[in-house]
Amino acid sequence: MSNKRYPTELRDKILRLHLEDGRTIKSLTKEYDLGSGTLKYWLDKHREECKSNPELQSQTDAMKEIQRLKKELAEAKKENDFLKKAATFFAKEID
DSSP: OOOOOOOHHHHHHHHHHHHTTOOOHHHHHHHTTOOTTHHHHHHHHHHHHHHHOHHHHHHHHHHHHHHHHHHHHHHHHHHHHHHHHHHHHHHHHHO
């Protein structure tokens, strides 16, 4: 097991990708060549820091809300595309 040191900026970026964009731990670990369990450790440490820092907790909550809204928007876009295709199909049937 290697003992790599990662810059704080990189750690924060990776945490943001996970919390805000919903990227999986596995994909981030592979993409950034993180050690086994590194990201899980960072997440645990982040959760502990949130308990004592209301501002950090607020930022984390905002990231999670952004992630939820992105998922909701993607679903709405899928439904909208389906409805457009259905409307086109039925419009052709009427002619």
